[in-house]
Amino acid sequence: MSGHNISESHVLCHSGQLFLQPVWDRLRSREAFTQSPFFPVIFSITTYVGCCLPFAILDVLCPWVPALRGYKIQPDFSPTARQLLPCLGQTLYQHLVFVFPATLLHWASGPALLPPDAPELLQLVTHVVLCLLLFDAEFFVWHVLHHKVPWLYRTFHKMHHKNSPSFALATQYMSSWELFSLGFFDMVNITLLQCHPLTVMVFHVVNIWLSVEDHSGYEFPWSTHKLVPFGWYGGVAHHDLHHSQFNCNFAPYFTHWDRLLGTLQPAHAK
Numbered sequence: 001m002s003g004h005n006i007s008e009s010h011v012l013c014h015s016g017q018l019f020l021q022p023v024w025d026r027l028r029s030r031e032a033f034t035q036s037p038f039f040p041v042i043f044s045i046t047t048y049v050g051c052c053l054p055f056a057i058l059d060v061l062c063p064w065v066p067a068l069r070g071y072k073i074q075p076d077f078s079p080t081a082r083q084l085l086p087c088l089g090q091t092l093y094q095h096l097v098f099v100f101p102a103t104l105l106h107w108a109s110g111p112a113l114l115p116p117d118a119p120e121l122l123q124l125v126t127h128v129v130l131c132l133l134l135f136d137a138e139f140f141v142w143h144v145l146h147h148k149v150p151w152l153y154r155t156f157h158k159m160h161h162k163n164s165p166s167f168a169l170a171t172q173y174m175s176s177w178e179l180f181s182l183g184f185f186d187m188v189n190i191t192l193l194q195c196h197p198l199t200v201m202v203f204h205v206v207n208i209w210l211s212v213e214d215h216s217g218y219e220f221p222w223s224t225h226k227l228v229p230f231g232w233y234g235g236v237a238h239h240d241l242h243h244s245q246f247n248c249n250f251a252p253y254f255t256h257w258d259r260l261l262g263t264l265q266p267a268h269a270k
């Protein structure tokens, strides 16, 4: 019986790796690029702009395609070029002035050895979900503190609230301290769970997508909060309320912390 279980789990693990191994081998074959200090900055900016692009296109199309307005939380709002450009400028500035020097320092401390084996699929998914749950908890505490202490709000978090209603490119419109804090939480969680480098990349893409979706102002039938059952995930409907009401929905993704501390403001079903 136990022999059967062992061989079954071995096949399962192996099939998980089989699926990811070609992806990992391809990335490892481009080691000169992926290990260069430029890669994290290029990866981060392209992922972010790539996630924002579909929503930016929808914003442009909105005045011409009235049906799209039905999916907007605030149907009468469209970001102007005067709002979009400073956001894009801030993202580029922060990556150039903070993210690049940080990765340069990390790179100078010695090359990271890439393991030859890809992670198992189940382990990758578990680690990504755990990283999201940990990040959600850490940012919840940070966020409550930066709203409850007026000096912290004024100095570090007010900038992120400048754009209300929110839009995709406003996601990373934040102070350098806020960006540093988010990056620090990510690093701690990845190190704590000893995530595989491929898992780290997948987590960054998922995290960036979810944060952009949170700020997009669009609610689709396939939005993450509609796909996760039991109202566990607040997503764009909840974060949009945070941006307009300030005193509720402090967790970026899940609802359990706000529910537990009485700061959950349910969004009206769309």
Ligand SMILES: [Zn+2]
Pocket (backbone or CB within 6 Å): 143, 147, 157, 161, 242
């Ligand atoms: Zn806030």
Ligand SMILES: [Zn+2]
Pocket (backbone or CB within 6 Å): 160, 215, 239, 243
């Ligand atoms: Zn926000």
